Amino acid sequence: MAVDELIGLLKALETVGASAMRAASGAEALEALRTEYLGRKGRITAILRRLGELSAEEKPVVGAEANRVKAALDALLTERETAFAGTANEGPRVDLTLPGRARWRGGVHPVTLVIDEICDIFRDLGFSRVAGPEVETVDYNFSKLNTPLDHPAADMHDTFYLQDGVVLRTHTSPAQAHVMEHFQPPVRVVVPGMVYRRDPYDASHAPAFAQLEGLAVDEGITFADFKATISEFVRRFFGADAKTRFRPSFFPFTEPSAEVDVSCRICAGAGCSACKHTGWMEIMGSGMVHPNVFEAVGYDPEKYTGYAFGMGPGRIALQRYKLPDIRLLYEGDMRFLGQFA
Numbered sequence: 507m508a509v510d511e512l513i514g515l516l517k518a519l520e521t522v523g524a525s526a527m528r529a530a531s532g533a534e535a536l537e538a539l540r541t542e543y544l545g546r547k548g549r550i551t552a553i554l555r556r557l558g559e560l561s562a563e564e565k566p567v568v569g570a571e572a573n574r575v576k577a578a579l580d581a582l583l584t585e586r587e588t589a590f591a592g593t594a595n596e597g598p599r600v601d602l603t604l605p606g607r608a609r610w611r612g613g614v615h616p617v618t619l620v621i622d623e624i625c626d627i628f629r630d631l632g633f634s635r636v637a638g639p640e641v642e643t644v645d646y647n648f649s650k651l652n653t654p655l656d657h658p659a660a661d662m663h664d665t666f667y668l669q670d671g672v673v674l675r676t677h678t679s680p681a682q683a684h685v686m687e688h689f690q691p692p693v694r695v696v697v698p699g700m701v702y703r704r705d706p707y708d709a710s711h712a713p714a715f716a717q718l719e720g721l722a723v724d725e726g727i728t729f730a731d732f733k734a735t736i737s738e739f740v741r742r743f744f745g746a747d748a749k750t751r752f753r754p755s756f757f758p759f760t761e762p763s764a765e766v767d768v769s770c771r772i773c774a775g776a777g778c779s780a781c782k783h784t785g786w787m788e789i790m791g792s793g794m795v796h797p798n799v800f801e802a803v804g805y806d807p808e809k810y811t812g813y814a815f816g817m818g819p820g821r822i823a824l825q826r827y828k829l830p831d832i833r834l835l836y837e838g839d840m841r842f843l844g845q846f847a
């Protein structure tokens with residue numbers, strides 16, 4: 507009877523002890539378990555004290571079982587202690603050879619980088635940065651800008667209509683009208699923002715892209731002021747060696763109108779595929795604000811003159827970062843954008 511009981515106790519001790527040892531969180535916990543189970547005042551010793559209750563034939567049977575359990579627990583303890591060797595604390599083991607987990611770092615989008623840089627330069631030249639709505643009425647997008655809807659220039663833009671008379675702005679120029687309706691001269695603003703056109707989607711066109719409008723109105727502003735301001739901007743943005751060229755052009759809301767070219771940043775004017783072998787890159791449309799625009803917004807065209815310009819920060823980003831395709835800027839591919847972080 508006592509034999510079976512003691513052998514049962516030893517087997518239970520083995521089971522409970524082994525699972526406690528497997529769950530132990532560190533060297534210190536194992537040390538405590540060694541004392542608890544195998545120590546001189548430990549649990550196995552406590553059972554062996556009862557050998558006296560047994561007959562001479564029974565003693566070796568229980569003694570042998572006690573030795574087997576002792577050896578098994580001792581082996582397990584040693585194995586677990588080796589596993590923890592060298593780790594002083596009781597935290598989980600750290601495998602220092604595992605590759606690190608890289609952390610995502612946010613970055614500023616290349617078009618935003620260009621916009622911020624342009625606005626910073628114009629801030630130094632006295633311009634404030636403002637915003638305008640992306641949803642416009644045809645009134646603001648066209649009519650107030652001396653562009654009646656039956657004017658051929660209204661077709662220049664392939665317009666997204668949201669509903670009758672409401673469009674996604676095809677350019678940032680309607681912001682000119684908003685600014686002039688809200689503020690009296692002198693006015694000097696830059697207005698970056700997205701514009702929308704039903705353009706094909708290819709390496710150099712996107713249906714949604716960034717524009718940056720500029721407007722300066724005061725008494726006595728001349729085209730010479732415009733040339734000086736833009737030449738200074740080009741030097742600061744593109745570098746002291748960058749040359750500026752003004753070409754006659756046409757926009758309904760400016761007269762005279764000009765397109766502004768910068769000597770190609772890639773071939774320095776020698777001619778390459780990026781500038782289509784002209785040596786020049788077009789960076790903006792511009793001109794002196796048309797008197798009809800002043801009238802439409804309530805400015806006195808006899809008193810005030812001014813200039814306006816509109817450039818494409820996306821196109822400029824292509825040149826600055828030597829990118830082959832404008833779609834890279836608008837598709838949110840992290841492998842591309844991550845390089846600007």
Ligand code: PHE
Nearest residue numbers: 677679757791792814815816
């Ligand atoms: N809004 C014109 C365009 O989108 C650019 C421009 C702006 C031209 C201001 C003249 C003055 O092409």
